[in-house]
Amino acid sequence: MASEKIVWYKVLDNKKELPEGRVKTVTAAHKGICLTHFEGKFSALDNKCPHQGGPLGEGSIENGMLRCPWHGWDFHPCTGLPPGGYDDGVETFEVKEEDDAIFIGLPEEDQHETTVSDIMAETMVNWGVTKVFGMVGHSNLGFADAMRRQEEKGRLNFYGIRHEGAAAFAASAYGKLTGKPAACFSIAGPGATNMFTGMWDAKVDRAPLLALTGQVATQVVGTGNFQEVDLVQAFGSVAEFNHRVQSDSKHAELMSLAVKHAILKRDVSHLTFPDEVQERNTKPEEKPQTPEKRITSLEIAPPKQAAEDAIALLKKAKRPLIVMGHGARNHKKAVVQFAESLNAAVVTTFKGKGLIPDNHPLGGGVLGRSGTPIASWFMNEADLLVAFGASFSNHTGITSKKPIIQVDFDPLALSKFHQVEVAVWGEISRTLEIFENELKGNINTFDQTQEIAERWDIWKKEKAKRLLETSDTGVSSIAVFEAMNQLTPENAVMCVDVGNNAYSFGRYFESKEHDFLMSGYLGSIGFALPASIGAWTAVGASRPVVAVAGDGGLCQYLAEITTLVKYEMPVKLIVLNNHELGKISKEQRAGEFDVWKTSLSNPNFSEFAQSCGAWGHRVEKEKDLTKAMEALFNQKGPAVLEVITDVNLI
Structure with a gap:
């Protein structure tokens, strides 16, 4: 029988990178390797401890033995054998040195075999879900790998965000703007529950959305296992279509039904993928599905x-x-x-x-x-x-x-x-x-x-009077939105947050060929910045995207400025900073309560933006507003304009 073909992979450019008596994790092809340097010899062991899969490359050599960092079991650093003649050693691989570099020889990798995740990811893309926002983690790696293959084929775009709540809001905004579903993606447990608010935002505003969650192995669901939450039960109230993917599911059909429900019901669909199912090979007869002749026209005439x-x-x-x-x-x-x-x-x-x-x-x-x-x-x-x-x-x-x-x-x-x-x-x-x-x-x-023209004339005169109201505390919101009326691109997609900034926006900003996205029925603070991510993925370079937020809302997902920078999304973010949850203070006064716990301690948002790699500028005086806003809209990349405003001038 012919011997296996060995492929050599360079894992160290210089052997001095691994001193005597030390170990480290390296990767050869797709395989994790524990590389050891013991008694002058370099050796390569399978990185997974045979007991719980502990990463041996994160362990240490003590008393001549390699100790697993998870539960302390010992293996010889060169042979991989445990003391006492047990049969639970780890596999070893060939090592060679060339000049100062270290190479590991592995058998040639087998061709990738189609998995459940491959079938479902391709079906999802065939149905038009090509934008995914989320975070890759330990319980969703199989499906993430399937999406990677779709992205490499140019059929899907995955955007790694900093918080799963932002992923769900981005997907919701995409659905509101386009009428088509995008997907949000998370691990089991806390990653999934973080998406809950954005899923509800989509549901109540009738935006199609597909939520995809990883899940711990089916056998431990309900046992209190690490990061174990019964996500089908948890999402039962928010998802119109809500299923766990099983080994014996009709996988392509299940994904087709999930996307179909999202589109036709204008609602949320959720699929959760247990760990053991994601990488399972499919049967030869399983093929991805398409929406051809699977979805009806919605041109329904009234009774x-x-x-x-x-x-x-x-x-x-x-x-x-x-x-x-x-x-x-x-x-x-x-x-x-x-x-x-x-x-x-x-x-x-x-x-x-x-x-x-x-x-x-x-x-x-x-x-x-x-x-x-x-x-x-x-x-x-x-x-x-x-x-x-x-x-x-x-x-x-x-x-x-x-x-x-x-x-x-x-x-x-x-x-x-x-x-x-x-x-x-x-x-x-x-x-x-x-x-x-x-x-x-x-x-x-x-x-x-x-009559309409006359009423507009009356209102514009009233706005002009309000513009005369000034303060030493900060710029009036009226002035901010009047400057935006003059300078905002006429076809921009406008993403609006919740709070006094939103009330002023609705009242003073004059729409032209704009589209507006907001958290409507749910009224969730923090919507604007994540929504701008979803909006940009929908329109790309064809239209500008502008986000308007208050300081309270922006801080909910402030780190997503780094997402704008990473993916070179030229979103223009305007933040009205009055160091207060002004809408809540107003409601406390209206309810004849004391104003309590609504003051905020904020960073310098413009400097924060700069630290993330975006353009940032701060305005404290009304006289500087127009010039700064012109500079904002002239930026080619992501940019943040912070305006210090007076909470009483809304």
Whole structure:
């Protein structure tokens, strides 16, 4: 029989790197080796102790024996044999010296055999999930290796983040912007539980998301093993599709169903991969799947009676108001075209900010607590509200005292909080086609264009007055957003945090061709910076990405600035630093409580950014704001502008 082919790998450039009596871990091909230098001889042993897999290369030579660092078992440094003639020694490999270098000879590696993880990773990519945010660790290495192979083929991008919570927020933001799922990825236990908040953010804002978690071996689930959490049970409340991958699962089908649920339900899917399953070889008949003929069109027409009732109300309306929520994001052109046929004002929820530009003749700005007096004025004057993809939350400000037509793809969202006159279940663009066909020649609405322009003029004069309010404590938020109105690229994706900065943003920043991403229903602080990572992976160099955060929110995921730097993401981050959780202080006062525990001790954010390798600059005076913001937007790479602001000038 032919002998095995031996391949030689250089593991030390200079043998002086390993002194006499010492050991170290080296890697040859994919194999971990314990390299020893004992009694003048270099030897190579399998790095795994045969008992618990302890890394022998991290051990030490004591009394002439190599001691395992995990449980103290001894092996001879050259032969790998234990004392006393036991049969649990470790394998040894050939070593040779050439000049001063050390080489190890190993049998030629076998070709890679397809694993469960390979089948599932390829199926995931085939279904369009090509962006993954996460952290590689001990309980997800098999699936990580499968994703590595997909990335090497140019079919997937993996972004290593600094906290799994940021991974989930990035995936959520990607889903909100594109309507397609990205994946977040973690180890078992704490890595997985760190993703929980971002998963909920995606769920309540109806963004598709795929969560992938490693898991300890199936046999120890439920025993209190290290980092053992029953993740199927833990994620039962947040994941619409929630399964443990098993050895006998239909692996490609399981991944297909997970992605399909995320897309069609606009919800969270979760798969957890026990350690022993990830590297298991597949059966020859198992092949990756594709979405071909597996997913239906969503162009659903509304029930006939609902459409007729809605059309009857529209024919009678003189001053209809169009309300666009986040659910109308993919239909904004159709909704605006419909509004133009009615000459009706269009306002948005905060989550829907920017779906119609503020400089559009029919644009009325944002409704509710983060909104403008323009939107609230038209709400008051309307004789009919036509809401598309809006959720009617308390923050939105849609009055229930007006006749309402509500159009939504989700029947559970219709009349969710109170009865509406006409609830229309259907895909928005398809529904609008029916409305427009039936309304031809039957529109009797008042042209609101001139009135909208007048209300904007009044609001802009009010903003100009507020700009005169100054302070020695810091710059006003009004001044910050007015500078952004002048200098922010008109097609930027804007990622917004939670807090007073968000309220000011909604009220003062004037949208053009922007898209806006925020933690809407969940209202989770810390969203903006991780969201900008997800946004950049969606748009790349085609559009600028801007994140706006308060000091409280930014500190939640501050280390992700290093992620921007590592992947050369040219995100522009503006942080409003008032050394306070200003929104909470405001709520304490409103509730007639004492202001308590809301002050913050912050780093110099601009210097922190510089230490991470990004551009950073700090502004303390309003006179320096415009020049600094111009410099921010002129940077080619990631950049942070810190503005010291007055908490009372919002």
